[in-house]
Amino acid sequence: MRSRKRRMSLGAGRKILCAGLAACTALAAGLTAVLATSSVRAETIVVDDKVMVRDSNVDRPHGGMSMQQVESKFGAPTERHPTVGKPPITRWDYPQFSVFFEGDRVIHAVVLGQQPTHS
Numbered sequence: 001m002r003s004r005k006r007r008m009s010l011g012a013g014r015k016i017l018c019a020g021l022a023a024c025t026a027l028a029a030g031l032t033a034v035l036a037t038s039s040v041r042a043e044t045i046v047v048d049d050k051v052m053v054r055d056s057n058v059d060r061p062h063g064g065m066s067m068q069q070v071e072s073k074f075g076a077p078t079e080r081h082p083t084v085g086k087p088p089i090t091r092w093d094y095p096q097f098s099v100f101f102e103g104d105r106v107i108h109a110v111v112l113g114q115q116p117t118h119s
Contacts, residue, residue, distance in 0.1 A: 046112060060097045060109040067092075067104045 046052075061070045070092070071077075077092035077099075084090075090101045099109045 046110060051110075056111055058096055058111045060094075060111065061099045061106045063106050063108070065106045067101060070099060070106060 061074065065073075067090075074094060077094050079093040081091040081093070087102050089107075092099050092101070095112075097109050097111045100107050
């Protein structure tokens with residue numbers, strides 16, 4: 001008898017194929033445990049006009065925060081750039097990061113990095 005295969009969604013349109021309900025359940029539990037225990041956040045940084053990703057503990061806004069929440073938590077930005085485009089995108093600059101809003105909600109925060117030193 002062949003086992004029934006099931007598809008499990010990982011979000012953002014990604015799916016994986018599992019052989020049987022038990023395998024899907026075990027895989028989902030494992031992924032949840034890994035995600036729940038991860039305390040390091042990745043950051044998108046810009047170094048010499050190049051975008052990089054690395055681990056970070058820099059406190060910065062998260063997606064979905066309102067402009068008012070960002071300003072309450074992080075203070076006034078050092079620079080507010082004019083809103084451009086449709087949908088309206090706004091950028092606020094802080095000493096350690098820039099935050100991007102669509103309308104009045106955060107869509108991304110980019111940490112501003114220093115040029116890595118090579119030994």
